[in-house]
Amino acid sequence: MTIRYDRPVSHSAFLARRLGFFALVVLVAVLLAHRFGPLTTPDTLALSTLSVAAAGLAVPLAVIGLVRLWQVGALGGVAAGRALLYSAPTLALTLYGLYLYETRPAIYDVSTDTVDAPNWLRQPDAPQQWFPREPVTPQMREAQVLAYPGLTGRRYEGALDRVYEAVTKVADLNGFDIVQSRGQEFAKPEFQPPKPEAVEGQPENGTFDPRNVPLPLPRPDPALVPVPPVDDLPPEQVGVVRIQAETRTLVLGLRYDILIRLREEAETTLVDIRVAARYGPRDLGIGADIAQHFLTALDAELLGIAGD
Numbered sequence: 001m002t003i004r005y006d007r008p009v010s011h012s013a014f015l016a017r018r019l020g021f022f023a024l025v026v027l028v029a030v031l032l033a034h035r036f037g038p039l040t041t042p043d044t045l046a047l048s049t050l051s052v053a054a055a056g057l058a059v060p061l062a063v064i065g066l067v068r069l070w071q072v073g074a075l076g077g078v079a080a081g082r083a084l085l086y087s088a089p090t091l092a093l094t095l096y097g098l099y100l101y102e103t104r105p106a107i108y109d110v111s112t113d114t115v116d117a118p119n120w121l122r123q124p125d126a127p128q129q130w131f132p133r134e135p136v137t138p139q140m141r142e143a144q145v146l147a148y149p150g151l152t153g154r155r156y157e158g159a160l161d162r163v164y165e166a167v168t169k170v171a172d173l174n175g176f177d178i179v180q181s182r183g184q185e186f187a188k189p190e191f192q193p194p195k196p197e198a199v200e201g202q203p204e205n206g207t208f209d210p211r212n213v214p215l216p217l218p219r220p221d222p223a224l225v226p227v228p229p230v231d232d233l234p235p236e237q238v239g240v241v242r243i244q245a246e247t248r249t250l251v252l253g254l255r256y257d258i259l260i261r262l263r264e265e266a267e268t269t270l271v272d273i274r275v276a277a278r279y280g281p282r283d284l285g286i287g288a289d290i291a292q293h294f295l296t297a298l299d300a301e302l303l304g305i306a307g308d
Contacts, residue, residue: 013065013076013083019058020086026051027090035253041279042129052094055087062087100284105143108133109276110287112153112295114141118261118274121180121244126255126278133281148288153272154295156302160262161187163269164241166301167260174294176245176258183236184243186264239264246278249286255279256290271298 030047033039039047065080111117117136144151156163164187171178236242241262248255255278263270275291277283 008068008072008074010065010068010074010076010080012061013068013074013080016058016061016065016083017079017086019054019061020083023051023054023058023090024086026054027093031252035248035251040127040129041254042131046130048090051090055090055094058083058087059091097284101282104282104285105140105147106282107136107140107143107147108281108283108287109136109140109274110144110148110151110283110291111141111272111274112151112291113261113272113274114145117141118242118259118272120257120259121182121242124257124276124278128279131280144288147285148292151288151291153270154298155268155270157268158302159189160239160241160264160269161189163271163302164262166298167243167262167271170294170297170301171243171245171260174247174290174297176247176294178243178245181241181243183241183262186236186239187241187262247290254286256283256287258290271295 027048030039030044030051034041034044062080062083065074065076065083068074069077069080109117164184168178243260243262245258245260246255247258257276257278259274261272261274263272273291273294275283275287277287
């Protein structure tokens, strides 16, 4: 009599494969919708929990399938291996995020000037949803100094116009989208500080000539006088340029707001940068990386005129 041996089937291995594939599909769809679509960062993290849950359940089921394969030769070894492969991207990204969360300071805003951080031209305003965060405090600045002691401003022994040109070039190369700027007229090579206007008919030595009394003119019609545009920002100080921009990380598409400030002092120009995550109470160290990468590229662009 012929004996037929039927191999047992590991149903957990095949279930793990389905769960792992589901986790991978959800992760890719959510990241693409966040990177190229309208999905916000809080919604992305909320939807990513589905992928994490599926991947977290697929791994122990796949291990059970492998154990069954070793013990009784149950079918499902290939399915268990694919389950682990499908779950790897989700779990790797989650573990790396947790590592950054534990090793990076609890801040979302970094600045090369921790005492007088550059002020925003347009305050970043984004609905945090379930990501509540506090305004920047001195304790956050102290935590930044301890975590990133090398993140400092740059002083270049060059004119404001040359440094401004380099800053805009490096910002473009780093993918910064400039949304607003003020004081750029000070960066023109032909710019001269305004001088006090002399009163008509009065010589520069201060003596008054009664023969040069200005004649009164008729009052203009208010309806015919052009009204200058209203700007709620105070005039920029002479020799100070501020550039506000925004950028996104290459893979995940995380949004960051950037403020670059240039100040002309004597024969040097001081450059400071401020980077803030648009969402969440932590930037996981990405803001400091953006600022440091920009300053390093600016040093290379202005090689030879960097000062202390």
